[in-house]
Amino acid sequence: MTQTARPFRSVLYIPGSKERALEKAKTLPVDAIIFDLEDAVAVEEKVNARDTLAAALAAGGYGNRMRIVRINGLDTQWGEADAKAAAAMDCDAVLLPKVESAAQVDALAALVGDKPIWAMMETPRGMINAPQIAAHPQMQGFVMGTNDLAKELNTRFRADRLPMMAGLGLCLLAAKAEGIVIVDGVYNAFKDDEGLKAECDQGRDMGFDGKTLIHPAQVEIANAAFAPSEAEIDLARRQIAAFEEAEASGQGVAVVDGKIVENLHVATATATLAKAEAIAAMQVG
Incomplete structure (x- = not known):
């Protein structure tokens, strides 16, 4: 399946430290999984999470799902070891948080060899530099970090996401210009099906390839919204x-x-x- 044809309707975050969640993910009808070593893993679990995740990926069972490992930032005490561990894992890509420059992508590439790289786009500087980040030869996908972006912008929540449109648009243009995947940010209210559907429809209309999800209950709505009717x-x-x-x-x-x-x-x-x-x-x- 080529990168362009491969669907990314539903991209579910799974904590890399939780064996039960890692096992359950094998049964969910998602197109891609972000195995998280960053935000979803407590500080005291970060080192052990690498081994837990490596073992789960080595055991297989994830079928056609794209397997993306999100590491901690290279400016943290865990980032470099995460990157080296992810390079050896049976995964399809390594996801770097809070990317703001192509130089940061270069630094990760030096640690992961020829492993494909994805970027979390979640800061104003990242949005401004989106074209150079998207153009990096190892870059294959953008993931919008809308919670962090909202915090950085000091916006109020609006269902239409108007305060974030400039940033979302810059990243969309950069991704489309380079032919890489781009998936929308999460919808936090995982029990609000109507709100999720509205935001998925908005993202699809804008040109996103899919949506990142925080709960399995969100998968069906995202899959329907980002599939051709x-x-x-x-x-x-x-x-x-x-x-x-x-x-x-x-x-x-x-x-x-x-x-x-x-x-x-x-x-x-x-x-x-x-x-x-x-x-x-x-x-x-």
Whole structure:
């Protein structure tokens, strides 16, 4: 499954120190897991968490789920050892918190070799420098840290997230320019299904590939919001068929549902079908 087609609808944080949670994650219908050595792990457990997580990943059982390990920052006492441990783990990427420059990514790359790197984007400086961070040759994904960003901005909570739109937009533009994955921040009220759905829909409309989650109860809503709907799949098929028919008859454009269909619409339709196929493959795997 290619990086572009691979779905990232649901990206669940799991504490790297909790064996029960690590085991349960194998049964959840998530597209990716962030195995956390940072915020979700108490100070006294941080060293042991590396071994616990390494053993869980070595045992396998996570199927097609993308396995991302979030380490502590390299400016902490645990960061360098976390990075070296993660480099040896059976994971797909290493996630660095509070990334603010390409130099920080270089420092991690020196510790993890050719292991793909993801970046937590959660500070104003990180947003401003998003283009250079996204352009780093080992960078494969952005994860929005909206709780930290809200704290740094000193914003009030708003359902429309208007105070964070500039930062979210900068990171989206940088990620899309470089063709890397970008997933939206968490929704804290894990029992508020209506609020979660609204924020997932907003994120999908903005162009995010999926949403980070803090609780298994949020998975179903995120999976539905970031997957192509039956109507979108049907429209994509009809657009492709109509365009191919128009081309065969020597016409440059086609019309579907009263709207012009051109090359760019066909490209979007093809991507929609590829995403639907990749999601179906995840469910089988």
